[in-house]
Amino acid sequence: MRTLLAWLDKLSSKPAVLGLSVLAAFLLQTSVFTHLAVLGVKPDLLMVVVACWGLLYGPRAGFVAGMVTGLAQGVMLGQYIGLFALVKALVGFAVGVVESKIFKENIWVPTVAVGAAVLAHEFLVWLCLKVLGVPTPAVTILTVAVPGSVYSMLAAPLAYRQLFLYNVAERAREESVAGGAGQATARR
């Protein structure tokens, strides 16, 4: 029983939840979300999750989430491995930098922030593809990047809410642990 509790405790740790959320987003994005494509454009759930991690936990978490997610995405593509890791890590980091400056409790604020993050991601991917010599006309920013970021904003509240609730629960747990430690010190 104690082992099971310890295992569950480990599973609810931040790195484990980060890994699980990235894995879930990756599996959904490559299967279920392809059926939600409108005019060939689908929401980028992976970038949504990366941006949410950045928004809730700061630049370091945004960077790590972006790097891990982007690498998995590149491997599945079979080419340009590292492209999405680079771009997602940079955007995840940038989103994390604004973490302390935005009001996270209002769902519209992170939704717009996620939309902006996806747009920045798509623009950077377009730029990298240009540098790599892949044919990418400028019009694809309007036909792929803009609709993609708007569509992704629809998925943002759902993903953000789950991670936000985890964030609140984790903070409460940390505070109770810190409070317990403080009381023990005072008693001594």
Add this chain to the structure above:
Amino acid sequence: MVSFFGRYRRFALALTALILAVVLMSVTARERETVLLIERALIEAFAPVQSWLDGMAAGIRGGVEDLGAISRLREENEGLRAKAEAYDVTLNRLRELEIENERLRALLGFAQTVDFDYVVANVVARNADNWFSRVTIDRGSADGVAKDMPVVTSQGLVGRVIGVSTNVSVVQLLTDRNSGVGALIQTSRAAGIVTGQGDQSSLVTMMLFERDAAVKVSDAVVTSGFGQIYPPGLFIGRVVEVEKDEYGLLKYAKVHPGVGFGQLEEVLVIVNAGADRAAGGGSGG
């Protein structure tokens, strides 16, 4: 010195990760003959879950679409019955032509065309981004699939295999921005290259080699067999628009592919396309 590295350890780690990503991106930008072990492990591990999720999502979407389509299907059924009767007549004519074709081939001493050998595969996943058009199929080297094998459905050409693992493969679709297929207008034999538009549109672009090439809307486009990958005569799609570039030097045709890429579920991998070309004495696929 130690404190310097201790202080900037995180920054150095992040920078190293970014540099590695750039190196990896440059190294894998070109197509490779082999798939890395880590790629193989990840693709193989995810494929069963992706397949299950994809099947579930496709089922739900199919159910929703079926509900709205019942009345339309009734009308379609009536029309199809009439068409089927007309096709019976055409089929008899085709049988006659086939016999005549065989006779003429024998007369001219041409080698018989080798029938294609297929491996049937299911689409288990698609790429996560909006910039490329690729799918993962549940057949790999263990089933005889190899890099550059053409992939088709009964509706026409799907694309080609670009990455092979033991039990799964990655297929580059015709609509992918990096795809290029030698093609012909079936009736006029005007040659060109069909490429993906890279804007997630369902259309592909055929750049014709001659600016005066005879091409009109609804012309069928088939593979030319020039090159090394695709055998000749595979149906690609139909022309929906013809245009010239702004200087009038090049002629383009917008082609609507025969394959509905959004609804791809099962595909056929042609495993002996090269053998067919060799037997047919063609100039390559």
